[in-house]
Structure formats: structure tokens, C-alpha cells
Amino acid sequence: MKAMVDALFDGLSELVYVCDPATHELLYLNKAGRSVYGDRAVEKHEPCYRVLQGREAPCEFCTNQLLNTEEFFEWEATNPVTNRHYVLRDKLIDWDGVLARLEIAFDITERENEKMALALMVDASAMIVDCIRILEADDDLYLAFDEVLRRLGTFFIADRAYVFELEGARVANMREWCNDQAETHKDHFQDIPVSLIENWVETFAVGEAMVIDDIDSLRESGNAEECSMLLQRHVSSLVAVQLVDNGKLIGCIGVENPRLGGRLDVVVTLLLGLAHFVTARMKRDEAQRKVAELIWNDTLTGVRSRAAFHRDYDQGEFGRLGIVLADADGLALVNCEWGRAAGDGILQNIAKTMKSVFDRVYRIGDDEFCAVVEHVDYARFSELATQLTVQFADRDLPASVGTAWQENCHRTVAVLDMAGDRMRRAKRGRHRAVALGVDLASDAAVGSLLCQGGAQRAVEEGKFDIYLMPQSSSRTDRIVGAEALIRYIDEANGTVALPTSFVLALEDMGEISSVDFFALSRACATLVRWQCEGRAVVPVSVNFSRLTASDDGFVDRLADTVSGYALDPSLIEVELTESARERSDDLLRQVADGLRSRGFRVAIDDFGVDNANYALFVQLEFDVLKLDKTLVWGLGNDAHSLTVIKGLVGLCADLGIETVAEGIESVQQLDALRSVGCTRAQGFLIGRPMPIAQFEERFL
Structure with a gap:
């Protein structure tokens, strides 16, 4: 049988073998098979799976059954010993009286490789087309590169895929993808010298791809530094192709340790096809950056543009948000008298100063800038705004400032409008002072206050103080309270300035808040001292400008200030003017409710000035009504005035509201108030405004 089989199969170039299907013993191997597996393979009586497949157990894909x-049964398989691909034809034959397995193996490796290569190129081409589509469609360059590199690395079964960017003599790893087992080295390859990859640059310069298929050969070529860099990344092979823009090398794209198919030439072909589109995408992004630089940034001052402000803040909810507006004063005059360059210099200095305080600064008009602060409380926002105004003053920069802050901002336009309104009032402040005949250059009270940050600096320098004006019980004549009145003390000239010379201007400038809160702090400190000294403590009323009271953070700031002195809030009577209703009925009601809920007494001041409105009693809950002196001047000799006052006092009594009559200068007026049941009296008859020490000496 063997002689017949030898004669039949030894002349074939295909591998032929016969084995026992039960024991798997190799019974026959033709000449072509012996040339591969050895002449003694059959003589050893070893099983076919050990000789032919290199296994120690029967093959799970055995076709015996x-x-x-x-x-014949026909199938295909790749042999791990020969590393070749075969078409296999199997059949049972008679072998010396027993059934044996005959297998003929036809080597089709080259044909299979060609088929696999074609399939690889088809799949790879589809992958490259997808990458090109991503590069074209994604607006974000980095996101596009991340997805393209992920697809490249995954397709080639690589450890890494990356884009390097070349600028001058430095190279940076722009983006990198790594598989789950590979370690990223992106951060280690930022701003490295181009000399480190000089071999790559020289290769790219002649239009060739950088291909390394044997790291040892690179070491032997003398490129020790480059070899060390690659060994750090555990690179055994890589392909990188150049990115060229108008003949200039701008970077490269590459993959490390690609394992798909074992053909680096395929990787080169595909990367070269993709490189043009990567370069085009980088050029497009650079062009977009330049356009964005013009659109979103102001070229003169270096801050962001008006368009950027609208992009960032026209829509959305921002939580806590504060806006600071600054407008250059008198810029047109500067441009006219000193030239455009001088005006530009002022704008640049204003922008520089704002950037030193705030992160986000925008130029939203020819001479107007806007700073936006997010996620900070009112106290911190106010601190930053004050810091800016002080720096403007220190640098002699003529700029009017307006601020606004909201706890929960849903519409930035509302905050912007409020800040703009305050900024415009700041501009009007100096105009008002001049209209009143104040010499800003020489008047100690107004000249030093009506400049940016002037009020805050005066507070810090101790130039303000409060005078106390006593309030007496109309029934017992006992002193039951005092009103804190602000004074500007010019010790150098020995003068005391009344609030009529600066309060309205500071309101116009939006700087009255620091003065109001100084008066509150001074009153709190005085009350605490009285308690410590064992004096008879009487409540003190403190006036707040309607501008101060309109700030969203007003109630919290006031409560925090008093709490800082560990003082009973009922000892502070907060005076708000009825005219505050002109700004908003809801606002005044919210402020009054917020104060009363925290234990403060709320007084409505100046009732009777202009057109007093009885709707006040329906729309608002408060504790004290202060009757303006214009209502009480006729008391004692005018029955009509007495009837009006009596009606008001009776209404207040029915509502549980105390009444205080201001401007009491005669005994007749005081007696008339007693007759109608007015609660308290205040005026020169009771006592003029006086320093705290004098008040203590007379009444405590």
C-alpha cells in the first residue's frame, strides 16, 4: 500500500498525509510533507496534531467525524507551523484493511494574502473616507483629531496615533490617542527641540515617510537620542508622514506599533492619503482663529469685543453675576485737543486697569468697557468694584463706573441696564456739583469726594463720622432714640461738610453705598460701646439712599454688617425714603419685608415731601412713619395742618405704626403733637445734630 501511495503522491507538490482517525497516529507523509516536517516524522509514530499542528491534544477543528x-470534504485553514494558508481536501480511504484519513493540502497563501490585502485596502479606504468626513464636519479641531486618531489607532491595532506640530525649532505633541494598554506620553513631548527628530525632518524634506520597522537598526545607525526617545515609549515600529503647507513642514501624523497585516507600506499609503486633509483642516482652523481674533477681541485694547459679550451672555442662566461698566470721561475732548493717539492711550490704560482686577473684560462701545464676574457673592463683587475705582483714581484715569449684581441672573440685559444706569448717574454727579456752584478744585467736602473711589477712600481714611440727632417721646419728653446723620470732617481746614453738599452727587456717581454702610457700622460700634459701658442704650436710626437699597444684595449686606457686631437688630432702625417707590413698589416691599424678617425696624422717611401717597399703607408693612417738616411747620397756629396730622397719626396708630414728627422747633408744635398722639418728636427744640461724645454727655 505504501509503495502505491508513494508512487501516487510523492510526485505532488501539495502536502499529503495519512493518519489513523481513531488514534491520530501519522501513518504516511509524502515527500513535500517530509521536506517541511522532517523525514523521520512518520517513523516516530507520533500523532498528527503534534507533528502537523504543534499541539499536544487533538485539534478542536478536526474533521474526522x-x-x-x-x-472529499473541503475546507480552509492556516497552519501555525508553516504559517501558510491551505485549501484542505479530506477523505476516508482503505489503509491495509483499516479506514484511514487522507488529507491533501493545497497552498493558497499568496492568493489569500492578495485577497486579504485587497479587503484591507477596501476597509482602510472606507476608514480614511470617514476620517476625512470627520475632519470636514467637526467644528472643534481637537475633537476632530481625537476621533480621527482613535479610528486610525484602532484600525491598525496600534499602541498610539498622534499629530505633532512643528513651530520654528520646537516640536509639540498636539493630540494623541493610546490604546488601553499603552501609556500616554503627550505631556512629555511638549516643546521639545526639533533636533531630537532631525532624522525625521531630513526624511520628510525629501518627500519620504518615516518608517521604522526595527528599533535595533536605528540604534546601530548612531541615532542614540532618537532611539532613547522611542524606547521610552516602548516603540518597536512606527510610521509617520509629513504635514506640509505650501512647501513648509508644519508637523506630522503617525502611528506606533501598528499590528494589522504586518505591512507598514499599507500604513504609509493610507497616512499619505490622509495627510493632505489633516493639513487642510489645520489651515482652516488657523484661518478661523484669525477671524475669531478679529471678531471676538478688540485689537486696540486687547480685551474681548462687544460681539464676544453677546456670544457669552445673551442667553443662559448664570446664578450669581455682577457687571461693572466703565466709560471714559471726556474722550471726545481729548481726541480733539490732543489727538487720537492720546485718546487711544486712555482707552488702553482703562482696559489694562480693568484686566488687572477682572478676568473677563469686554469693550462694548467706543469708550465703554464691561467686566463680568460670575459665582461670587455680593461682598466679594463689591470689593472688586471698589478696587477698580481706587485704581482708576490712583492712575488719574477719567472713567465713570456703574455696577450691578444679581443673586440669580436669568437675563443679563437687566443687570447690564442697571449697571449702565448707575454709570450714567456717575457721570451726572460731577455735572450736578458744578451746577450747584461747587468748585471741585477747591471745595474740601466735594472736590475730594466726587472722583472715582473718593467716597471709599474717605471712609478708609477716617474722614467721615456720624452726628446724632435726638428723638424724644412726645408724651414723656424722655430721649428714646437718635438719628445718625453723616458728616464729612476736613480736619486740615477745620470744616465739617453737611450731606447736602455731597450726598446727591455721590448718589449720581453710584458711590453713596460705602458712605451709607459706614454710617451703619459707626452706629453699631457706638451702640456696642454703650452696652459695654453700661449706658442707657437707645435705638439709632440710619438713613440709606434709595440707590443703596435697590441693590439685590442690600438686605444681606446690612444684616451681615450688624451681625458682625453681635448686636440686637431691633436697636437699628432702617430709614428708607418714600421716593424709593419710584424705582419699584415691589423692590421697596421686598427690602422692607426682608429687613423686618431679620428683626430690624423699618421707618419711611420724608413722608409729605412732594406727593405723599396713601397707597403706601396698603402696599407696604413698616414700623415707623416719619412726617416731613413741611407737614408740621403749621402746627400750633393752623387748624387745617393739625387736622391732617391727626388723621395720619390716627391711621398709623390703627395700623400699629409709630409716628415721628421732624422739624419741631417750638413748644407750640410739640404741644400740638402731644394733643394728636404723635409718638416721637425730632427737631432743634429737642436737640441739634451733635458729635457722639456730646450726645452721650447730654442724654446718656
């Missing part, structure tokens, strides 16, 4: 004696 599928064979018969009538026809």
Missing part, C-alpha cells in the same frame, strides 16, 4: 469514503 465529517468524512466518508465516497467524496
Whole structure:
């Protein structure tokens, strides 16, 4: 049988073998098979799976159970010993009286490789087309590169895929993808000298791809530094192709340790096809950056543009948000008298000063700038705004400032409008002072206050103090309270300035808040001292400008200030003017409710000035009504005035509201108030405004 088989199969170039299907013993191997597996393979009586497949157990893909004696069973497999791909034809034959397995192996490796290469190129081309589509469609360059590199690395079964960017003599790893087992080295390859990859640059310069298929050969070529860099990344092979823009090398794209198919030439072909589109995408992004630089940034001052402000803040909810507006004063005059360059210099200095305080600064008009602060409380926002105004003053920069802050901002336009209104009032402040005949250059009270940050600096320098004006019980004549009145003390000239010379201007400038809160702090400190000294403590009323009271953070700031002195809030009576209703009925009601809920007494001041409105009693809950002196001047000799006062006092009594009559200068007026049941009296008859020490000496 063997002689017949030898004669039949030894002349074939295909591998042929016969084995026992039960024991797997190799019974026959033709000449072509012996040339591969050895002449003694059959003589050792070893099993076919050990000789032919290099296994120690029967193959799980064995076809014995599928064979018969009538026809061949055909299938394909790759042999791990020969590393070749075969078409296999199996059949059962008679072998010396027993059934044996005959297998003929036809080597089709080259044909299979060609088929696999074609399939690889088809799949790779589809992958490259997808990458090109991503590069074209994604607006974000980095996100596009991340997805393209992920697809490249995954397709080639690589450790890493990356884009390097070349600028001058430095190279940076722009983006990098790594598989789950590879370690990223992106941060280690930022701003490295181009000399480190000089071999790559020289290769790219002649239009060739950088291909390394053997790291040892690179070491032997003398490129020790480059070799060390690659060994750090555990690189055994890589392909990188150049990115060129108008003949200039701008970077490269590459993959490390690609394992798909084992053909680096395929990787080169595909990367070269993709490189043009990567370069085009980088050029497009650079062009977009330049356009964005013009659109979103102001070229003169270096801050962001008006368009950027609208982009960032026209829509959305921002939580806590504060806006500071600054407008250059008298810029047109500067441009006219000193030239455009001088005006530009002022704008640049204003922008520089704002950037030193705030992160986000925008130029939203020819001479107007806007700073936006997010996620800070009112106290911190106010601190930053004050810091800016002080720096403007220190640098002699003529700028009017307006601020606004909201706890929960849903519409930035509302905050912007409020800040703009305050900024415009700041401009009007100096105009008002001049209209009143104040010499800003020489008037000690107004000249030093009506400049940016002037009020805050005066507070810090101790130039303000409060005078106390006593309030007496109309029934017992006992002193039951005092009103704190602000004074500007010019010790150098020995003068005391009344609030009429600066309060309205500071309101116009939006700087009255620091003065109001100084008066509150001074009153609190005085009350605490009285308690410590064992004096008879009487409540003190403190006036707040309607501008101060309109700030969203007003109630919290006031409560925090008093709490800082560990003082009973009922000892502070907060005076708000009825005219505050002109700004908003809801606002005044919210402020009054907020104060009363925290234990403060709320007084409505100046009732009777202009057109007093009885709707006040329906729309608002408060504790004290202060009757303006214009209502009480006729008391004692005018029955009509007495009737009006009596009606008001009676209404207040029915509502549980105390009444205080201001401007009491005669005994007749005081007696008339007693007759109608007015609660308290205040005026020169009771006592003029006086320093705290004098008040203590007379009444405590």
C-alpha cells in the first residue's frame, strides 16, 4: 500500500498525509510533507496534531467525524507551523484493511494574502473616507483629531496615533490617542527641540515617510537620542508622514506599533492619503482663529469685543453675576485737543486697569468697557468694584463706573441696564456739583469726594463720622432714640461738610453705598460701646439712599454688617425714603419685608415731601412713619395742618405704626403733637445734630 501511495503522491507538490482517525497516529507523509516536517516524522509514530499542528491534544477543528469514503470534504485553514494558508481536501480511504484519513493540502497563501490585502485596502479606504468626513464636519479641531486618531489607532491595532506640530525649532505633541494598554506620553513631548527628530525632518524634506520597522537598526545607525526617545515609549515600529503647507513642514501624523497585516507600506499609503486633509483642516482652523481674533477681541485694547459679550451672555442662566461698566470721561475732548493717539492711550490704560482686577473684560462701545464676574457673592463683587475705582483714581484715569449684581441672573440685559444706569448717574454727579456752584478744585467736602473711589477712600481714611440727632417721646419728653446723620470732617481746614453738599452727587456717581454702610457700622460700634459701658442704650436710626437699597444684595449686606457686631437688630432702625417707590413698589416691599424678617425696624422717611401717597399703607408693612417738616411747620397756629396730622397719626396708630414728627422747633408744635398722639418728636427744640461724645454727655 505504501509503495502505491508513494508512487501516487510523492510526485505532488501539495502536502499529503495519512493518519489513523481513531488514534491520530501519522501513518504516511509524502515527500513535500517530509521536506517541511522532517523525514523521520512518520517513523516516530507520533500523532498528527503534534507533528502537523504543534499541539499536544487533538485539534478542536478536526474533521474526522465529517468524512466518508465516497467524496472529499473541503475546507480552509492556516497552519501555525508553516504559517501558510491551505485549501484542505479530506477523505476516508482503505489503509491495509483499516479506514484511514487522507488529507491533501493545497497552498493558497499568496492568493489569500492578495485577497486579504485587497479587503484591507477596501476597509482602510472606507476608514480614511470617514476620517476625512470627520475632519470636514467637526467644528472643534481637537475633537476632530481625537476621533480621527482613535479610528486610525484602532484600525491598525496600534499602541498610539498622534499629530505633532512643528513651530520654528520646537516640536509639540498636539493630540494623541493610546490604546488601553499603552501609556500616554503627550505631556512629555511638549516643546521639545526639533533636533531630537532631525532624522525625521531630513526624511520628510525629501518627500519620504518615516518608517521604522526595527528599533535595533536605528540604534546601530548612531541615532542614540532618537532611539532613547522611542524606547521610552516602548516603540518597536512606527510610521509617520509629513504635514506640509505650501512647501513648509508644519508637523506630522503617525502611528506606533501598528499590528494589522504586518505591512507598514499599507500604513504609509493610507497616512499619505490622509495627510493632505489633516493639513487642510489645520489651515482652516488657523484661518478661523484669525477671524475669531478679529471678531471676538478688540485689537486696540486687547480685551474681548462687544460681539464676544453677546456670544457669552445673551442667553443662559448664570446664578450669581455682577457687571461693572466703565466709560471714559471726556474722550471726545481729548481726541480733539490732543489727538487720537492720546485718546487711544486712555482707552488702553482703562482696559489694562480693568484686566488687572477682572478676568473677563469686554469693550462694548467706543469708550465703554464691561467686566463680568460670575459665582461670587455680593461682598466679594463689591470689593472688586471698589478696587477698580481706587485704581482708576490712583492712575488719574477719567472713567465713570456703574455696577450691578444679581443673586440669580436669568437675563443679563437687566443687570447690564442697571449697571449702565448707575454709570450714567456717575457721570451726572460731577455735572450736578458744578451746577450747584461747587468748585471741585477747591471745595474740601466735594472736590475730594466726587472722583472715582473718593467716597471709599474717605471712609478708609477716617474722614467721615456720624452726628446724632435726638428723638424724644412726645408724651414723656424722655430721649428714646437718635438719628445718625453723616458728616464729612476736613480736619486740615477745620470744616465739617453737611450731606447736602455731597450726598446727591455721590448718589449720581453710584458711590453713596460705602458712605451709607459706614454710617451703619459707626452706629453699631457706638451702640456696642454703650452696652459695654453700661449706658442707657437707645435705638439709632440710619438713613440709606434709595440707590443703596435697590441693590439685590442690600438686605444681606446690612444684616451681615450688624451681625458682625453681635448686636440686637431691633436697636437699628432702617430709614428708607418714600421716593424709593419710584424705582419699584415691589423692590421697596421686598427690602422692607426682608429687613423686618431679620428683626430690624423699618421707618419711611420724608413722608409729605412732594406727593405723599396713601397707597403706601396698603402696599407696604413698616414700623415707623416719619412726617416731613413741611407737614408740621403749621402746627400750633393752623387748624387745617393739625387736622391732617391727626388723621395720619390716627391711621398709623390703627395700623400699629409709630409716628415721628421732624422739624419741631417750638413748644407750640410739640404741644400740638402731644394733643394728636404723635409718638416721637425730632427737631432743634429737642436737640441739634451733635458729635457722639456730646450726645452721650447730654442724654446718656
